[in-house]
Amino acid sequence: MKPEQDNYIQIRGLTFYRGDRVIFNNIDLDIPKGKVTGIMGPSGTGKTTLLRLIGAQLKPDAGQVIVDGQNLNQTGRDELFHIRSRMGMLFQSGALFTDLTVFENVAFPLRVHTHLPEVMIRDIVLMKLQAVGLRGASQLMPSELSGGMARRVALARAIALDPDFIMYDEPFVGQDPVAMGVLVNLVRMLNDALGLTSLVVSHDLSETASIADYLYLLADGHVIGQGSPDELLASDDPRVRQFMKGIPDGPVPFHYPAADYRHELLGDLS
């Protein structure tokens, strides 16, 4: 295991249930500082749930989530507010405010969380928009943006408060290849240029593998694989191979558990 001080986030023995269903069963996971870490896994394995546990929007049933040395189980409201203010989040559905310009969307967190004078807000917003290549679009309304541009504006908004850590939930979904390439580069470039720690949840294997320093593969409540993208691609584990090679059926079955098909179709006639 990596030395603890190198991890922005440490997760130890995390268990989380939805009703009777165990989503995480005693998992350990480290998010190293300054790196891009990818979380991958089949649909419904709990990737978004993991981001919510890290953001302290959900509480674990057992185990610990330690963010920058602070155990979220033991933090009061004020500390939690401070920790959260160090986190940027880019959710797939992270819609922009439709009645605000691009500029005002990016300025929003600055207006809510700081008392900076207008002239500084302006400079920061223009810097963040410049970083995502959209300074020229500052006066447009969200309805005038392409999907890829909207996501870049959301990214500028997510970095407005200079977070230490940024979480991306499915950042590449629904993008054309060019917009996807732009976003992929931005995630990596911003991580390195701003000294961030990034966590990317994604189904897009090749894009995520191309920027992540380290990948975790989740399935059935467990970490079933971890390592550099090359290590995971070379894995002999059948479950890891199935996911990394995109094979539709295998140890992770294509079919949700169901009654016998023939019997269900023919009923008592069979």
Ligand SMILES: Nc1ncnc2c1ncn2[C@@H]1O[C@H](COP(=O)(O)OP(=O)(O)OP(=O)(O)O)[C@@H](O)[C@H]1O
């Ligand atoms: N509010 C909720 N109440 C009950 N169950 C939930 C709730 N939110 C999510 N779940 C269940 O928890 C499981 C994990 O959901 P989650 O959205 O974290 O998965 P995911 O890996 O992000 O999926 P996808 O890749 O499809 O987005 C799913 O089975 C889902 O049905």
